[in-house]
Amino acid sequence: MSPGAGTPAPSPAAPGPAAAVLISPIGAPPRLVDPHEAHVSLEDQGLTRGDGVFETLHVLDGTAYKLDAHLVRLGHSAGTAQLPAPSADAWREALATALAAAGPGARDPSADLGAEHTVKLSISRGVPGDQPWAWLTVAPVPKRTFAARRTGVSVVLLERGHDPAEDTGLPWLLPGVKTLSYAVNMAAVRYAHAHGAQDAVFMTSTDHRILEGATSSVVCARHDDGAAPTLLTPEPSRGVLPGTSQARIFDAARERGWAVDYGPLYPEDLFAASAVWLTSSVRLAVPVTSVDGRPVASDPQLTRTLTDFLLGRPGR
Amino acid sequence: MSPGAGTPAPSPAAPGPAAAVLISPIGAPPRLVDPHEAHVSLEDQGLTRGDGVFETLHVLDGTAYKLDAHLVRLGHSAGTAQLPAPSADAWREALATALAAAGPGARDPSADLGAEHTVKLSISRGVPGDQPWAWLTVAPVPKRTFAARRTGVSVVLLERGHDPAEDTGLPWLLPGVKTLSYAVNMAAVRYAHAHGAQDAVFMTSTDHRILEGATSSVVCARHDDGAAPTLLTPEPSRGVLPGTSQARIFDAARERGWAVDYGPLYPEDLFAASAVWLTSSVRLAVPVTSVDGRPVASDPQLTRTLTDFLLGRPGR
Structure with a gap:
């Protein structure tokens, strides 16, 4: 365990994404991309206006928890915001692709539940005049989350x-x-x-x-x-x-x-x-x-x- | 004048940026970039959390209007959000660089005031664990704005x-x-x-x-x-x-x-x-x-x- 892991730091960096998949535009096949490269325009309305929706979910030993509930809520969010959403099948394919490419999940040192990943599903309205798009990122659960669970x-x-x-x-x-x-x-x-x-x-x-x-x-x-x-x-x-x-x-x-x-x-x-x-x-x-x-x-x-x-x- | 310019369309596309400058991280020299390339990470908190601040300002025949008032308000926004902000000199340099690279502004067909650009100054908290950054984009004023002024x-x-x-x-x-x-x-x-x-x-x-x-x-x-x-x-x-x-x-x-x-x-x-x-x-x-x-x-x-x-x- 790293020094100081017993006390959650006020604002530690989360680990970067281990894998990322784009669904761009929505309806296109999920496409694995390098998570460390830039993929977003300076004019993207997700960036310039916070104009998009998201869900964060938990993957344990490769299984996404409450995936249906998250997809239902994401669908509600997108619908109210008048955004299209990828189909459940497209999200499932994106998730499987990203998990296959991601490194191993992190293990909670004090309550080893398995290998844990954080997954984010997001939809942005995109560049004005262009089409909305979606993305999915997978990252190991950060240490500060394990510390919070324990302390x-x-x-x-x-x-x-x-x-x-x-x-x-x-x-x-x-x-x-x-x-x-x-x-x-x-x-x-x-x-x-x-x-x-x-x-x-x-x-x-x-x-x-x-x-x-x-x-x-x-x-x-x-x-x-x-x-x-x-x-x-x-x-x-x-x-x-x-x-x-x-x-x-x-x-x-x-x-x-x-x-x-x-x-x-x-x-x-x-x-x-x-x-x-x-x-x-x-x-x-x-x-x-x-x-x-x-x-x-x-x-x-x-x-x-x-x-x-x-x-x-x-x-x- | 293009067909239909007399009635503002409900949601027309704005013209894309004609020029873009990054100040990344804040404090670095402004750097002209290709506005049509991606420059932003999928993990950028400006994108994932709408966590940043901005100003939009008007440039007429190369002169920015109310620049000081915008920089004061941007400074207030950044300060309250606990974000650093580029210096006024850095923004002025970024603006001059972008305007020099941008194409001609657009002219209001019914009240030709001169060549008009829209300029956006933005600051994002950046990727977690990395540093905040800023950017400036220049684009011709869109036709729908001219139509709104007239009708x-x-x-x-x-x-x-x-x-x-x-x-x-x-x-x-x-x-x-x-x-x-x-x-x-x-x-x-x-x-x-x-x-x-x-x-x-x-x-x-x-x-x-x-x-x-x-x-x-x-x-x-x-x-x-x-x-x-x-x-x-x-x-x-x-x-x-x-x-x-x-x-x-x-x-x-x-x-x-x-x-x-x-x-x-x-x-x-x-x-x-x-x-x-x-x-x-x-x-x-x-x-x-x-x-x-x-x-x-x-x-x-x-x-x-x-x-x-x-x-x-x-x-x-």
């Missing part, structure tokens, strides 16, 4: 300025669309780092209702009667991006007979919880260790169970 | 979902920063086109207070006493991007002894106005001909005067 993360609560539920029903605001326009999400994470925390969770400005992490969903557990936990997450219909990992965890919990509940959640609910996690495809379920500098409870056994839910493994 | 544009009012004033004081929301994350602005323009209009103006969802155009400021004129007009624009401190063109127009109007006023403006104020414009650097002052399908007044003489204000010419 958990401290988070700060940041006001979102407005309730994103106000965007519902206004399609020009692209509600629920995972666009390439993520500058605010990235700024929130930088703000967290600059203030001694490792990640950011948004809340409404008015009543401080918990919304979502900057690039994750928020899930917490409550043990009302000491028996099975109740899992909670903020109401997904209220302008929060519906998390594919949160949904998978809740589906598995329901199958096990656990209660699940959809907020509203407030900061005091996080402090009263028996555990709090940020969930997303590659990080899986990362325990939150503190909120605004104040410790929150954690439950390593339940973290392992949620990870099993995500990986479709029999519960430990 | 004016119809606009739809679109709810912004929230009052952007709520973002003030929350730096992680990048208030007042002109980021590359413009997906919503572009979606608003597409929505306008799909609904028979040519551009979009945002208003608050709650009280329908006018905010700004999707990529422009809103300015209107009122003739209270039939003498000099009063120019009005929405209060710039309330989360609206401060427009360099609006500011230049108001400065010149004040010098001429006209009254200027900063909202609040509501839809009824647009219908009561003696003229309404969308203002931005390259389009200059484009008359609004209708709002939500209902005609608004225009004043061709005053449009010419505002254009003169923007170009620093003696009033006609």
Whole structure:
């Protein structure tokens, strides 16, 4: 293990892509390209306007997790943004091509689940007057993700300025669309780092209702009667991006007979919880260790169970 | 004049860049590159996260207008987004290099002001682990801009979902920063086109207070006493991007002894106005001909005067 891997660095470089495939224009056969070469024009509207959509997904030992859920959400994003999307078959072919060309995945040193890759699927509107295009990149999961899984993360609560539920029903605001326009999400994470925390969770400005992490969903557990936990997450219909990992965890919990509940959640609910996690495809379920500098409870056994839910493994 | 130039097409292709200069990394000497080649990585955070800032400016007969104001706003954007910015000297050198390499500008067939170029200055955070970089592109002003100046544009009012004033004081929301994350602005323009209009103006969802155009400021004129007009624009401190063109127009109007006023403006104020414009650097002052399908007044003489204000010419 490299020195300092025990404490996630504030902003380490992610490893570059190990393989990249272009689908350009959309409808063309997936084409393996050198990930270290430039492929994008200075006039591409994905670059100049953040005008595109994406998904990030997790590959373990060559198998993509929740691929259908990601393709459904990508299709919704592209449709709302009036972008074409490659077919599921084209994405599957692109993924297989990229994985075959990529190096081995990275292994989590503290919980070796297998060889892990991060995969990004993106669609850009392209150069004005030209056609939209798509690309897929594969990279080993970065060490900081493994560190976060092991040590958990401290988070700060940041006001979102407005309730994103106000965007519902206004399609020009692209509600629920995972666009390439993520500058605010990235700024929130930088703000967290600059203030001694490792990640950011948004809340409404008015009543401080918990919304979502900057690039994750928020899930917490409550043990009302000491028996099975109740899992909670903020109401997904209220302008929060519906998390594919949160949904998978809740589906598995329901199958096990656990209660699940959809907020509203407030900061005091996080402090009263028996555990709090940020969930997303590659990080899986990362325990939150503190909120605004104040410790929150954690439950390593339940973290392992949620990870099993995500990986479709029999519960430990 | 090409066929159909009298009616702006909904979404015509802009001409590609005539010249491009990279400043990569920031601090390196500006370097002329082929604008038709790819220069950007699939992993560039300007592309994958809309994580960067930009300015668009107008060059007429080789002279950049409001260059200092644009560099000040770009510096503010970069500073708030924690990005480095090239020095003013580096940008001036990049601009001179690109203009020398670019073809002739385009001429507005109905109001030949000279040879006109659109210039974009952009900064991206770059590939993770690598350094931020900047670029400048020069292109002839597109015909649709000339058409809009001549015929004016119809606009739809679109709810912004929230009052952007709520973002003030929350730096992680990048208030007042002109980021590359413009997906919503572009979606608003597409929505306008799909609904028979040519551009979009945002208003608050709650009280329908006018905010700004999707990529422009809103300015209107009122003739209270039939003498000099009063120019009005929405209060710039309330989360609206401060427009360099609006500011230049108001400065010149004040010098001429006209009254200027900063909202609040509501839809009824647009219908009561003696003229309404969308203002931005390259389009200059484009008359609004209708709002939500209902005609608004225009004043061709005053449009010419505002254009003169923007170009620093003696009033006609």
